[in-house]
Amino acid sequence: MRELLSEIKRWRQQGKAVALATVVRAYGSSPRPLGAKMAVSAAGDMAGSVSGGCVESAVVQEALAVIADGRPRLLRYGIADEWAQGVGLACGGEIEVFVERIA
Amino acid sequence: MSAWFERLEQALAAGEAVAVATVVAGMGLGGKMLVWPDGRCEGELPTPALTAAVREAALALFGGADADRRTFTVGDQVSDVFIEVLAPPPRLIIVGAVHLAIPLVRFARILGFHTTVVDARPVFATPERFAEADRLLVGWPDDILPTLALDAGCHVAVLSHDDKLDVPALWVALNSPARYIGALGSRKTMAKRAQRLRELGATDEQLARIHNPIGLDLGGRRAEEIALAIMAEIVAVRNGRRL
Numbered sequence: 001m002r003e004l005l006s007e008i009k010r011w012r013q014q015g016k017a018v019a020l021a022t023v024v025r026a027y028g029s030s031p032r033p034l035g036a037k038m039a040v041s042a043a044g045d046m047a048g049s050v051s052g053g054c055v056e057s058a059v060v061q062e063a064l065a066v067i068a069d070g071r072p073r074l075l076r077y078g079i080a081d082e083w084a085q086g087v088g089l090a091c092g093g094e095i096e097v098f099v100e101r102i103a
Numbered sequence: 104m105s106a107w108f109e110r111l112e113q114a115l116a117a118g119e120a121v122a123v124a125t126v127v128a129g130m131g132l133g134g135k136m137l138v139w140p141d142g143r144c145e146g147e148l149p150t151p152a153l154t155a156a157v158r159e160a161a162l163a164l165f166g167g168a169d170a171d172r173r174t175f176t177v178g179d180q181v182s183d184v185f186i187e188v189l190a191p192p193p194r195l196i197i198v199g200a201v202h203l204a205i206p207l208v209r210f211a212r213i214l215g216f217h218t219t220v221v222d223a224r225p226v227f228a229t230p231e232r233f234a235e236a237d238r239l240l241v242g243w244p245d246d247i248l249p250t251l252a253l254d255a256g257c258h259v260a261v262l263s264h265d266d267k268l269d270v271p272a273l274w275v276a277l278n279s280p281a282r283y284i285g286a287l288g289s290r291k292t293m294a295k296r297a298q299r300l301r302e303l304g305a306t307d308e309q310l311a312r313i314h315n316p317i318g319l320d321l322g323g324r325r326a327e328e329i330a331l332a333i334m335a336e337i338v339a340v341r342n343g344r345r346l
Contacts, residue, residue: 001189002115003215012104020108024127024185025172034170035187072133098127098185102108 004039007047008103016041018103019063023050024074025096032095042067050097051077063099072100107135107146111189114139118191122161124148127172128183140165152177157184164188192217193256193282193341197236198244198272199263200227203287206330207260208236214334216258221247223268244272253279258337260317261286270299277309283340285317285333319346 004020011018023036031052038048038056040063050059055077062075078094107123114121119139126134131149138144138161148154156175164171170187195211197204200222208218212235219238222228228241240247248271253259259276261269261284269286273296276284286293293315300310318332319339339346 001111002192005112005115022125022185022187024125034172072127074127096127098125100125100133101105103104 001035001037004037004048007045008039011039011041011043011045012103014041016043016045017067017101018042019066019099020102021050021059021063021097021099023095024098026093027095028093031093038063040064040067051095055095055097059097059099066099066101070101072098074098105135107137110137110145115189120165120188120190122164122186122188124157124161124184124186126182127185129174130177130180130182134182136161138162148182150177150180153182157186160184161186161188191256193258194219195337196221196248196251196253196257196259198222198248198259198261198268199265199287200224200229200233200239201262201264203262203326203329205232206327207262207333208233210330210334212237214338219251221272222263244268245275248272248275253281255280255282257281258283258340259285260333262317264288266296266299270296270303273300273313274303274305277305277312283314283337284312285314285336287317288315290316314340 008018019040021038023032023034026034032050036050038046038050038059040046040060044060046060049056062073066073075097122138124136126132134148136144136146136148136157138158144158148157153175160173164186165188172185175182175184193216195216195218197207197220200220204220211218218236220233220236221240221244223243225241228239230239233239259281261272263269273286297310314336318329319335321328321332323329323332
């Protein structure tokens with residue numbers, strides 16, 4: 001969290017809304033620990049990470065939707081093949097990511 | 104700006120430990136509460152019963168796991184709550200504003216440490232050399248270290264090569280609950296220091312806390328390589344690895 005604060009502050013100063021994504025459940029060999037965070041600005045800037053890079057682009061899309069409607073979302077990502085959208089974790093882990101608007 | 108996030112920023116800036124609870128599913132979705140170790144809370148969840156239960160669960164997390172996911176049932180309403188503890192950053196206290204201390208500060212900062220450099224010699228301890236350090240304190244370690252409130256979140260690296268600085272610094276560190284104490288120098292140098300520490304009253308048990316030679320054995324000789332070896336050792340100690 002701490003390492004994201006300066007970036008979040010900068011986005012706010014630029015007048016951009018911000019969403020925060022947090023890993024709130026991690027099963028199996030997921031790459032990032034519980035509590036790992038990524039911040040996303042309304043312009044699509046990102047800081048931090050919630051996986052090894054596998055699901056970040058999907059989370060950015062969801063974060064933009066959260067910024068737009070203000071409603072928090074709980075996302076679940078698993079092994080790629082099991083998921084229709086084709087976004088998943090190559091490592092075989094499974095994570096849940098909570099996304100909320102913070103500014 | 105969400106009020107809770109603004110409050111969290113303040114708490115982190117003030118170096119406070121704080122737990123953040125979030126309802127991630129079920130009743131009260133999106134609800135937030137901050138809990139401090141002394142029991143203070145800010146923010147409320149939909150029912151007083153849920154607020155009280157989450158507060159208790161958050162307090163139980165301090166000093167233990169960093170995060171937990173819990174399901175709370177109040178009446179026939181279920182709330183899925185994620186609670187995480189945001190601790191103040193670990194601290195690295197470097198005694199000896201030597202050349203090696205410069206890359207050590209840099210690596211430590213990348214790893215999220217708050218860094219303090221202490222040296223009595225103003226020629227070494229200059230703001231130009233240590234622009235990246237959070238604090239640069241010019242003075243004797245036996246005067247300065249006791250004012251730093253060394254706790255279990257502290258890591259002390261003694262690098263000065265000068266017994267007038269190193270021995271008193273080690274003595275203060277050994278009498279604190281610091282998580283890590285490392286001392287630069289060969290085993291022979293360390294044996295001499297240990298003798299002087301014994302004269303001050305150090306026990307074998309205390310002396311065994313000192314990591315020497317300092318750092319993991321990566322085989323490096325350059326200052327940057329030794330700094331990396333020191334941070335690698337500190338990370339291993341923090342993660343409970345026995346080396």
